[in-house]
Amino acid sequence: MSDAVVFVGTKPIMNYVLATLTQFNEGAESVTVKARGRAISRAVDVAEIVRNRFLPGINIKEIKIDTEELESEQRRVNVSTIEIVLEKAG
């Protein structure tokens, strides 16, 4: 169970912190926190709160950023994305 993903949107940040903690408590070796657009800042908050306040044994394995092209009715819009991979320390 190493493919747990938490997608951060517009709900209160602690919802996503709790979702991440739950994945680790249920046995996940790693949890990927994903977001795009303005939610990117919030994804970083989630990762930082998880490892600083709740699970000091969790490390940041990798952080990736990328660009997604969204099709709206009139035009294509580029939106930035982030993936923060958290993992249990060896």
Place this chain on the structure above:
Amino acid sequence: MSDAVVFVGTKPIMNYVLATLTQFNEGAESVTVKARGRAISRAVDVAEIVRNRFLPGINIKEIKIDTEELESEQRRVNVSTIEIVLEKAG
């Protein structure tokens, strides 16, 4: 000159893109794009726009996130930070 830093705040994103491009054009081997709080999403936009639209020869060397403690008058506030290190491809 490998210690160029662009600190992303609330100005238009293209200001920071231009600042980053200028550093590379002036000979920097790497440029670190930094931000904190809600500006983190914008720092990711800056990095993505620089490498996708203007300088395809630039790679992301490293992305770090952290937490800073700010002292306000009444209490301490934790704020997330990001550092995106861009470098010229070898």
